[in-house]
């Protein structure tokens with residue numbers, strides 16, 4: 566088993582915790598920039614390649630600013646995510662709007678910002694016409710091939726059960742409708758598997774979308790200008806998992822492009838991605854302190870963090886690796902359940918986890934919490950959202966979102982009886 570190590574150490578955490586009380590999410594600026602550069606390099610064969618970072622993964626302005634500095638766009642799915650993107654300074658075609666069950670106000674906001682609007686359903690096209698009016702020149706449609714999605718070693722997922730996207734027939738109709746409504750350029754988007762560490766996912770998805778593009782090209786007046794592979798590339802949450810290799814993935818997409826797109830005269834079509842998890846998950850850790858140890862039928866380590874800081878284990882039974890800071894090299898010869906304090910028995914970061922002997926006051930590092938971590942935070946039991954902190958490239962740190970206070974929690978309540 567490989568050992569997963571935090572991107573920082575106990576002395577740095579003690580320094581930060583002296584100013585910002587635990588729990589907090591810590592992000593790694595150097596690591597985020599490195600991911601941006603590796604992604605761009607892996608797809609550099611495609612001259613107009615563009616990543617739209619999925620805002621929902623880590624909706625913090627300072628994270629988005631780094632994305633912008635590295636030349637990335639953003640992918641939004643709601644009105645408020647659009648406002649956030651606007652506040653950070655994204656506009657026009659640097660914003661992809663990939664929503665579903667979309668309210669009219671959201672479409673209006675996306676149009677106002679000049680975003681590329683990705684239509685999830687055929688009926689949304691007339692809905693847009695009715696509520697917004699004029700169509701932008703360039704839009705996107707979300708495709709769902711149905712059935713199962715398979716690669717060499719088996720079924721990866723069941724698109725036929727997913728609520729997203731249009732059937733092949735609806736996709737054809739959508740192209741026609743959009744052309745009738747004055748659209749000139751179109752992209753095709755699909756998101757079929759989530760959190761895949763397989764190097765085959767993107768290339769297989771690309772082949773599916775490239776073949777569709779070739780087929781539709783001759784049946785439409787629209788120019789197919791981009792293929793949007795969306796998110797879905799995962800990270801190795803478990804130490805024994807093999808991580809995705811972005812260079813192999815980029816090369817696999819290139820091969821599919823050369824096989825299918827270039828011979829069909831589609832060699833100038835851009836490749837877009839909307840990665841969230843792959844960009845940020847490993848560049849964030851949740852730092853918590855051990856408040857209590859409780860021994861009943863099991864041995865419980867109780868933290869000052871809870872599922873309200875990181876929902877994935879409670880929601881999906883997701884594995885997050887745990888390190889006891891300062892004890893990274895000690896033998897993991899104890900078995901613990903690591904829990905938060907919500908009045909919910911599923912508020913457990915780990916069940917029957919092997920860890921070194923852990924004491925009250927130890928700092929705990931919950932790995933790979935940088936994407937879909939703080940962003941899934943909620944206030945059940947009136948537990949407040951924690952701070953977010955950036956570990957900067959020069960080794961210093963900065964609080965990039967303050968922790969909530971009880972006043973924040975009460976702000977929307979009415980006490981005038």
Ligand SMILES: *Cc1c(COP(=O)(O)O)cnc(C)c1O
Nearest residue numbers: 619663795796797839840841842
């Ligand atoms: C969630 C989502 C993403 C990002 O997915 P990751 O698994 O974080 O890469 C991208 N696009 C859309 C439309 C999404 O819903």
